Amino acid sequence: MQRAVTAERGNSAIGFENEQNIEAYLSTATVIQPVLHVTAGGHPGKSSFRLAGGVNVIAKPSDTLPNGLQVVTNEAAAWQIAKHLGWTGLVGATVLRPVDSWSTGTTTSSPQCK
Numbered sequence: 001m002q003r004a005v006t007a008e009r010g011n012s013a014i015g016f017e018n019e020q021n022i023e024a025y026l027s028t029a030t031v032i033q034p035v036l037h038v039t040a041g042g043h044p045g046k047s048s049f050r051l052a053g054g055v056n057v058i059a060k061p062s063d064t065l066p067n068g069l070q071v072v073t074n075e076a077a078a079w080q081i082a083k084h085l086g087w088t089g090l091v092g093a094t095v096l097r098p099v100d101s102w103s104t105g106t107t108t109s110s111p112q113c114k
Contacts, residue, residue, distance in 0.1 A: 019083050019088065019093065022093045022113070023093060023095050025051070025053070025055070026051075026057065026093060026094075026095045026097065026111050026112075026113065027095045027097050029051035029052045029053060029055070030051065030052040031049050031050070031051060031052075031099070031100075032050055032051065032052050033049055033050035045060070045061050045063070045064030045101070045102055045103060046058060046059070046060050046061075047059050047061065047099070047100075047101075047102070047109075049099075055113055056113070057111040057112060057113045058111070058112050058113075059097075059099050059109040059110060059111040059112070060072055060075065060109060060110050060112075061099065061101045061102075061103070061107045061108075061109045062107050062108045062109060062110075063101050063103045063104045063107040064101075064102075064103060068107075069108060071110075072096060072108060072109060072110035073096065073110075075094050075110040075112065076094045076095055076096050076110055078091055078094070079091055079092070079093055079094040079095075079112075092112040092113055093112065093113055094110050094111070094112040095110070095111060096108055096109070096110060097109055097110075097111055099111065
């Protein structure tokens with residue numbers, strides 16, 4: 001089933017025709033604002049950055065936890081399950097993507113938009 005999906009951009013939202021479009025955007029859009037370290041929340045090393053088009057994302061790098069690759073993979077899997085159940089309003093779109101890391105330079109991460 002095809003559903004419209006939105007992503008927050010500042011105080012507004014941009015729409016995507018379907019889940020595949022937002023996933024492609026999260027996977028390939030250029031980072032236009034440097035990565036900022038986010039200290040709130042339970043995942044150490046979480047970062048925030050802005051993608052081309054103005055969408056802000058939170059990314060959890062895999063190199064900050066002993067089982068980090070499994071953690072970020074689980075987050076992307078949770079999005080896939082939510083998408084197939086029609087719960088896209090409950091879980092933020094999440095993909096796996098390499099991003100800059102505070103610890104190791106570049107790492108696999110799970111960028112997510114609301």
